[in-house]
Amino acid sequence: MRIAYSVETVRAAEAELMARLPEGALMQRAAAGLAAACAGLLGRVYGARVVLLVGSGDNGGDALYAGARLARRGAGVCAVLLAPDRAHQGGLAALLGAGGRVTDDPFEVLADADLVLDGVTGIGGHGGLRPDAVPVIRAARGSNAVVVAVDLPSGVEADTGEVRGEALHADATVTFGTYKPGLLIDPAKEYAGMVRLVGIGLEDHLPSVPDLEALQHADVARLLPVPTGESDKYRRGVVGVVAGSARYPGAAVLAVAGALRGGAGAVRYVGPAADGVIARFPEALVHGGPPAKAGRVQAWVVGPGLGDGIGVVAEVLDSDVPVLVDADGLRLLDAAAVRGRGAPTLLTPHAGEAAALLGVPREEVESARLASVRELASRYGATVLLKGSTTLVAAPDGGRSPVRVNPMGTPWLATAGSGDVLSGLAGSLLAAGLDARDAGSAAAYLHGLAARHAASEGGPITSYEVAEALRSAWGDVQA
Numbered sequence: 001m002r003i004a005y006s007v008e009t010v011r012a013a014e015a016e017l018m019a020r021l022p023e024g025a026l027m028q029r030a031a032a033g034l035a036a037a038c039a040g041l042l043g044r045v046y047g048a049r050v051v052l053l054v055g056s057g058d059n060g061g062d063a064l065y066a067g068a069r070l071a072r073r074g075a076g077v078c079a080v081l082l083a084p085d086r087a088h089q090g091g092l093a094a095l096l097g098a099g100g101r102v103t104d105d106p107f108e109v110l111a112d113a114d115l116v117l118d119g120v121t122g123i124g125g126h127g128g129l130r131p132d133a134v135p136v137i138r139a140a141r142g143s144n145a146v147v148v149a150v151d152l153p154s155g156v157e158a159d160t161g162e163v164r165g166e167a168l169h170a171d172a173t174v175t176f177g178t179y180k181p182g183l184l185i186d187p188a189k190e191y192a193g194m195v196r197l198v199g200i201g202l203e204d205h206l207p208s209v210p211d212l213e214a215l216q217h218a219d220v221a222r223l224l225p226v227p228t229g230e231s232d233k234y235r236r237g238v239v240g241v242v243a244g245s246a247r248y249p250g251a252a253v254l255a256v257a258g259a260l261r262g263g264a265g266a267v268r269y270v271g272p273a274a275d276g277v278i279a280r281f282p283e284a285l286v287h288g289g290p291p292a293k294a295g296r297v298q299a300w301v302v303g304p305g306l307g308d309g310i311g312v313v314a315e316v317l318d319s320d321v322p323v324l325v326d327a328d329g330l331r332l333l334d335a336a337a338v339r340g341r342g343a344p345t346l347l348t349p350h351a352g353e354a355a356a357l358l359g360v361p362r363e364e365v366e367s368a369r370l371a372s373v374r375e376l377a378s379r380y381g382a383t384v385l386l387k388g389s390t391t392l393v394a395a396p397d398g399g400r401s402p403v404r405v406n407p408m409g410t411p412w413l414a415t416a417g418s419g420d421v422l423s424g425l426a427g428s429l430l431a432a433g434l435d436a437r438d439a440g441s442a443a444a445y446l447h448g449l450a451a452r453h454a455a456s457e458g459g460p461i462t463s464y465e466v467a468e469a470l471r472s473a474w475g476d477v478q479a
């Protein structure tokens with residue numbers, strides 16, 4: 001599990017740790033890790049040309065001390081002070097003492113730098129880069145140098161992953177003590193490049209529950225249902241899929257395809273596309289009538305491809321089993337009906353659907369994904385899986401459990417019908433007994449991994465191929 005903590009929590013942990021250490025020790029640890037990472041990226045430190053972009057806070061201090069270490073190993077290190085009278089004094093003295101220098105002409109030194117260290121802002125930065133920093137970071141990005149962000153790429157919001165205005169596009173980010181949410185969530189994540197975590201002894205001072213967590217193979221493997229000798233199809237769970245319409249029959253097939261590979265013992269399809277479903281999947285149970293008459297299920301999926309036939313959503317929400325609502329099912333969703341349910345509900349909107357549910361423009365959701373998913377979960381009293389470049393899953397517990405962020409996304413999933421496969425898969429995991437947050441996050445993970453498997457065979461992939469690759473993705477996480 002990769003975990004991230006908010007700035008407030010990081011600062012509290014740092015304060016606790018700093019109180020036990022000699023003055024400046026923590027910054028020295030950070031600088032040592034940073035310099036070592038830079039040395040690794042440079043290959044040869046002696047003779048390398050290193051430029052430090054130094055802001056007015058401790059982030060600049062880290063850059064200056066790391067620069068001093070590189071200068072002592074023979075690098076030519078030059079600092080660009082964006083706020084000369086507020087630059088970290090100890091760090092500056094260390095750099096000058098080690099033979100480094102300060103320049104007034106950033107563009108000249110950036111033109112032939114081998115490595116640029118971005119120490120403009122870290123966790124103390126707010127509101128995007130200031131105008132005077134913008135031409136400098138553009139010149140850094142435009143050079144041939146490797147650009148390394150100190151703690152965070154300057155200009156991104158550490159707590160939310162928002163980017164207001166311009167931010168630095170780093171090749172790599174060396175972050176201290178713990179991941180910050182912005183390193184795991186788009187759009188900021190896109191700016192971080194490869195992220196390396198440097199330990200500074202903070203771990204013991206951080207609370208046991210992080211703000212954000214990202215599953216890895218072993219975590220997903222632990223969540224996935226495994227049939228035992230006692231299992232039969234009913235004990236493994238039956239998932240009901242209410243999807244498709246005369247206009248969108250394919251959505252039913254794709255949702256069932258996902259559901260059949262999600263670990264439930266059986267899939268019951270309810271709706272007008274039964275012939276198409278059976279033609280593709282003879283193992284599916286089908287029913288043309290209303291969901292309430294279809295027979296017992298342990299979880300429902302409702303919504304993909306329903307078109308105008310969304311009357312059925314209220315009927316499914318009335319049931320006493322977990323319900324996943326996706327796509328058309330999210331239109332006209334009655335918040336009171338969802339909040340009043342006794343069993344868990346999982347909503348799986350993309351940014352446009354989330355925006356409609358929240359009554360805000362789509363761009364607002366895209367730029368503030370974390371706030372949006374939390375707000376939706378609390379407003380609907382439901383677990384919410386917000387799909388997109390970084391899929392987030394939040395439970396309706398007011399922040400007591402960490403928001404899950406999916407590290408397995410891939411742009412290959414931006415293809416018609418992939419959401420239908422995901423909803424069937426997640427519903428199947430719900431029927432198999434996973435709680436809504438686990439079902440949503442494990443499904444997003446497997447879905448992304450399956451898309452990568454399918455794409456590894458070369459060329460664009462279809463949603464049906466993603467569903468087919470779920471088996472190999474499942475095997476991969478369990479290996």
Ligand SMILES: NC(=O)C1=CN([C@@H]2O[C@H](COP(=O)(O)OP(=O)(O)OC[C@H]3O[C@@H](n4cnc5c(N)ncnc54)[C@H](O)[C@@H]3O)[C@@H](O)[C@H]2O)[C@@H](O)CC1
Nearest residue numbers: 026027030056057058059121122123124125126128130151
């Ligand atoms: N607190 C600690 O013990 C440690 C802190 N460390 C470093 O210290 C950083 C935090 O330091 P600070 O709290 O001084 O904060 P930062 O250095 O991240 O930034 C704060 C400074 O930047 C200015 N600023 C804020 N927004 C800006 C913007 N958009 N454009 C330009 N300037 C802006 C502020 O006026 C302030 O002077 C961490 O990210 C990390 O790099 C590390 O050395 C590890 C130890």
Ligand SMILES: [K+]
Nearest residue numbers: 118121150154
């Ligand atoms: K930075």
